[in-house]
Each structure stands twice: as structure tokens, then as C-alpha cells.
Amino acid sequence: MSESPAGAPGTRAGTEPAGPVPALGREVFEFDRDTAARRRAPGVHDIDLSPGWGMGRTLNGGYLLAVVGRALARDLAHPDPFTVTAHYLTATVPGPAVVRTDTARAGRSLSSASAGLFQPVPGAAGERGAETERLRVLGTYGDLDALGDDVRTAAEPPALPPPEECFSATDHPAGPDAVPELSRRLDLRLDPATSGWAVGAPSLRGEMRAWVSLADGRAPDPFALLLAVDALPPTGFDLGLTGWLPTVELTVHVRARPAPGPLRVGVTTRNLAGGFLEEDAEVWDTADRLVAQSRQLARA
């Protein structure tokens, strides 16, 4: 992989950025800056997790998967996450974190590894003091550019009104200052048909649809897809649930490299039972390709 030049904006002297940092002129995009861990040694990566990707104090699960996913790509011979699963163990907070990876197999066309993201226990002293594991990840990587062009799909993109007819964070009833940090990083345009919950009238169909872009104009790539699948409000809101719906597990399949432009994301829940629900997401790019599929198990 190519590396950013030392001293480029957004990198730190004496550290190694986690893979190429796409830049437009001298601009470094927020997502690249905030997901780039510094490889201390093979299999050990340090990062200062940004508060910019949270809802309150808790960081978004898709953002964390992108952080770990990029660190894994550094330690594997293949660049793209084909299938990654994260189990969320404890709530991750902004601040220092370490990603430790463990390669399972380095194959010709696919490589597999697991990883853990750890944070220091507050008050514990020393560089290798007590740590708490926040999430554990298992992934298989390949090269999306090496795949054939054959497509035989029964899937169709979600029916979404044009972005200008959808709701955005600036429509927040309490004003733009009331939106969570995560919503400032994303340009999310929610389908009015799945936004009734915001005014107390959920459709009860368990659906959520939106246009998703990074707010600073960064084009989507496979790691941004790991964020996009977890970027919409929970489908539970459309089923009349309120409050936090913590993710237990999230699996993402990246099926193609996304074309530039806004993504269309559709999420559905078929089964809410026993206090758990699944959320199935599909992500489509501007070329009408199904670029990612995901499923998560969340607690109601």
C-alpha cells in the first residue's frame, strides 16, 4: 500500500498512518483522520478515538468497526474487508485505544484474522496497565478489484425520494445545535416514509431508509461502508421502541467497491422477540450496485 508523505496534514511526526489517506488538495477528510491507527508493531495499533463519532459518550459501532477494519487491513496481505463481524463487549468511549490483531490464515485470494479493541481502565497506571476489551472482530479480506463483473441479482435498490425531499439533521426540531456529534459527520437524508417515529407516529413496519454521505464530501470506500450500515436511526424506533438499542453483534459483507456519490441504505427488522431484534441493511451505490449487506443483533 502507498503511504501518505511524512508530515502531511492529519498525520503525526514519527508515526505511521494506517494505510493511504485520500486527500483532496491539502484537505484530510474527517473519516480518514479519525480511523487511522498508528502501527506500533505488527499486530499492535494505537489510536486516539475521536468524540466526533458518538451519540453522547458512546461511540458508534460502525465507526469502531471501521477503525479495527483498517488496522486489520494493515496486517493482512489483502486490502478490502469481504466479511467482518464485531461483537460489542463494553461501551467504547473517546480517548486512547489499542487494536491487537491475530492472523488466522494468509491465503492467495483471501486472508482471515481476528482483532480486539482495548481501552485502558481509568486510573490504571503504565503503558501496559489494565485494559478492557471493547469489541472483538473476526474478518476475511480480499481484493475487490480482482473480482469478476458477473452480477445475477434479485435485489433492487430501496425506493427513496430525492435527497432534497428527505429529512436531514438540520431539520431537528430543537435546532442544528441539538444534533449528536455523529450526525454532524454524516449527511443523512431520511425517507419521510420511515421518519414518522420522530413525531410520535412510527409506521410499525420496522423500516428505515436514507441517503448517506460523509458530510465533508469524502467519497465512500469499503471502510466507509462499515460505518454506513450502522449510521441510520435504529429500526426499533419505527417499531415504537425508544431509548438506546445496543448492538450485540454486527456482520458486514462488502460486495463491491462503491462508486462516488451518496449511498442509499435500507434497513429492515423482521423479528423482534425475547428482547432482541435483528437489523438487516443493504447499501447501494450511485451505479445501482448492491455494495454491502449487513445484519446486526441488538437488544431492545
Added chain:
Amino acid sequence: MSESPAGAPGTRAGTEPAGPVPALGREVFEFDRDTAARRRAPGVHDIDLSPGWGMGRTLNGGYLLAVVGRALARDLAHPDPFTVTAHYLTATVPGPAVVRTDTARAGRSLSSASAGLFQPVPGAAGERGAETERLRVLGTYGDLDALGDDVRTAAEPPALPPPEECFSATDHPAGPDAVPELSRRLDLRLDPATSGWAVGAPSLRGEMRAWVSLADGRAPDPFALLLAVDALPPTGFDLGLTGWLPTVELTVHVRARPAPGPLRVGVTTRNLAGGFLEEDAEVWDTADRLVAQSRQLARA
């Protein structure tokens, strides 16, 4: 967990069976016998993998997930797999194998751990000689009996004709002796509407539906669900593909403890692209409950 009495049928003197072995009178069911690893030490489990769960020399991915899943249950404080993901690294063959587990978090209501299944490299000497990792697993466990009874689901069971109107292995054109070993362990009744591929007329819808029971009458439990999601012929056959479609990754959510009786399993593929396809399975029990959901990524 309760243990089978020492010397009970199907257990071996001086070893520890992997959890309770349901038995009808003195009978030990094939699935329990063949998924029971012996715990050598906490986190280390030995098993002699049976050739009875293969298609040719390669063992079924669902069977292997059940083996690892039961070993994980021994090392965790919670009995039931809520969500488990396996990445298949190399083809597993019948014979000795070791499962090594690594607990990530032991919580009040959920526990998480990863595990690897290893086989000795042929010709390598010694008990701890060279090993090859066959699959790596990440799982979160809980107690299905502790879940509430609330169900708000949009999902409906697959429309299947009664079992006596479906195709079974005994209908194999080359006679019952031609069926693979795995098919002898299962009583699989394939919906004629998704069986056209067997006579050269796939529906091209990417669907597969069947009744699934264990052939010796063992009732389904959460570990049998890990097998059931991977027990049908590949949906790729219904898309006109032939040959082996190796699983890269399989994730199963167990949503409820299944009632006794045959399971209904429906599998669909929405997207075959770039040489990969996903297979989504839903498993329904005789009480019309959605007891498991799964998705796998396979190579075409």
C-alpha cells in the same frame, strides 16, 4: 451443567463429555455423540470428527460450527449460542481435532468468546506437533430461557407442502446408496418447487426450502440449529450453478429454543456478484416461531 454418568453409552471412560447428552432410554443420538468434544483443560477440547457429517471428504460447515459451539458453551457461563460467526479457513477432514477457546467477556446476561478448530498436519509427530487452523469462530452466548415472551414479527414461515409431498434422499435417482453421508444423518424433505435443479431445471430464483429433522429422531436444540441452517443444498444450484460452493463465513442468530418436531428452513440468495453470493436462512419450529436466522458468504 449436568453431566452424563461416567460410562454411559457414547461416552468414553476417563474423559469428560461436552455438556449434557440427551438420551432416549439407553440411546445416544448421532448428533450428540459426534459433536461432543472432551475437555482436556479449560479452553482446550479434543474431538475425533466423524466422517458421518460430510459431503465426500469435506465435513459440513454447520456440523463443525455445532462442534465448536458446544465446546464454547462448556467454557462460558451461559448455555446457548445467541450469535455465532465462523470463518472457514481450510477444508476440515474426518479425524482428530482440537478446539481452543478464548473468553473475551463474561457478563451477567451475555458472554463472548472466540475459538479455533485445529487439525494436526499429516505426518507431523507429537501431541503438540504442527497444526492447521480449520475455522475460527466468534460467539456471544446467553440463556434463551431467560428471554421474555414478547414477539413483534413481520416474518412468516416459508410456504412448504407437507413432508410426504416433498423429495427426500431416498428419491435419489442413483438409489439410496448414492447419497452423501450427511444426507443419511438428516431427514431432509425438499420442496418440489425448489428442487428443479436436480433434474436440470433450476427456478433461477435462488431459493431452497425444506423440512429438516435429524434422521434418528433427536429433537432440535440450539446446537442442532447451527447445523440446520447449513443443511440444505446450496441456493446456487437453484441459480444454475454446479459444483462445490465453499462457505467463507457463516453467522447464525439463535432467537428461541426450538419446539420438538421437524424444522422448516427457507434459504434465499438475493445477490450473486463477483463470484460470491450470500445465503440467508430462516428456521421455523413446529410452534411457528422463527428460531434461527443465518447468513453465509460463499464462493461461486
